[in-house]
Amino acid sequence: NAGVTQTPKFQVLKTGQSMTLQCAQDMNHNSMYWYRQDPGMGLRLIYYSASEGTTDKGEVPNGYNVSRLNKREFSLRLESAAPSQTSVYFCASREDRPSSYNSPLHFGNGTRLTVT
Amino acid sequence: KNQVEQSPQSLIILEGKNCTLQCNYTVSPFSNLRWYKQDTGRGPVSLTIMTFSENTKSNGRYTATLDADTKQSSLHITASQLSDSASYICVVRSTGTASKLTFGTGTRLQVTL
Numbered sequence: 001n002a003g004v005t006q007t008p009k010f011q012v013l014k015t016g017q018s019m020t021l022q023c024a025q026d027m028n029h030n031s032m033y034w035y036r037q038d039p040g041m042g043l044r045l046i047y048y049s050a051s052e053g054t055t056d057k058g059e060v061p062n063g064y065n066v067s068r069l070n071k072r073e074f075s076l077r078l079e080s081a082a083p084s085q086t087s088v089y090f091c092a093s094r095e096d097r098p099s100s101y102n103s104p105l106h107f108g109n110g111t112r113l114t115v116t
Numbered sequence: 117k118n119q120v121e122q123s124p125q126s127l128i129i130l131e132g133k134n135c136t137l138q139c140n141y142t143v144s145p146f147s148n149l150r151w152y153k154q155d156t157g158r159g160p161v162s163l164t165i166m167t168f169s170e171n172t173k174s175n176g177r178y179t180a181t182l183d184a185d186t187k188q189s190s191l192h193i194t195a196s197q198l199s200d201s202a203s204y205i206c207v208v209r210s211t212g213t214a215s216k217l218t219f220g221t222g223t224r225l226q227v228t229l
Contacts, residue, residue, distance in 0.1 A: 004159070042120065042205070042219030043160075090159050102148055102167065105217075107159025 002026050006091050006108035013081040013115045021076040021111050023091030031096040032074035033105065034058075034066060036087040043090065049074055050096065081115045088112050118143040120208050120220035128226045133196055137223045139189040139206035147211035151180055151191050154203040154222070163191070163204075196227045 004025045013019055025032065034046040045058030049068040063085060065077045074093075078085060092105040120141045129135050141149070148167045152160035164175045166182040166189060173180050177200075179192045193200055206220040 042221050102165055104162035109159050
């Protein structure tokens, strides 16, 4: 079982460049999430999607856009990268039904992004 | 403001020794608390979940406790192994229509020979 797969693993961008981070899950989960992880800070939610066709802003959405392409795939786009977006980005999915209220997040292994 | 604070920030112990990691939270209303293990270069993986009615739960050499009155949790690792070297993240979920997760900053554990 692959679980949650993220690509690329590493990326270096110049300020102003754009890129899309890809995420796919094979667990048939409805909910998918994008987080960023910075030194000395807890994981912060950027955007999430409770189901195919819906997306919502999280705690730190500015500078990002997302697309829930289908049930499996949830992409994160940086339209004009800034040095403040240097971070490790994690995609996660979760089974989100009333019977699975306490189900955990399943994380990918992250994309390490540096913006110079 | 909902907050989750973990201590210590980092910890070095010898292989075979025990250790205890702490998590204090102010999240309200409380739903559950989960401990994740994050190996270097990997995503977090769930270790255990504590709900309001649970005081202690074990998962192999990991034992989590919860005191909902004082809003404190601990993760005790027994007979540590080199593979326990990782960051341990405490995450608290609030309940209700605005249910959300609040992440701690983690404790970095290094187990040495």
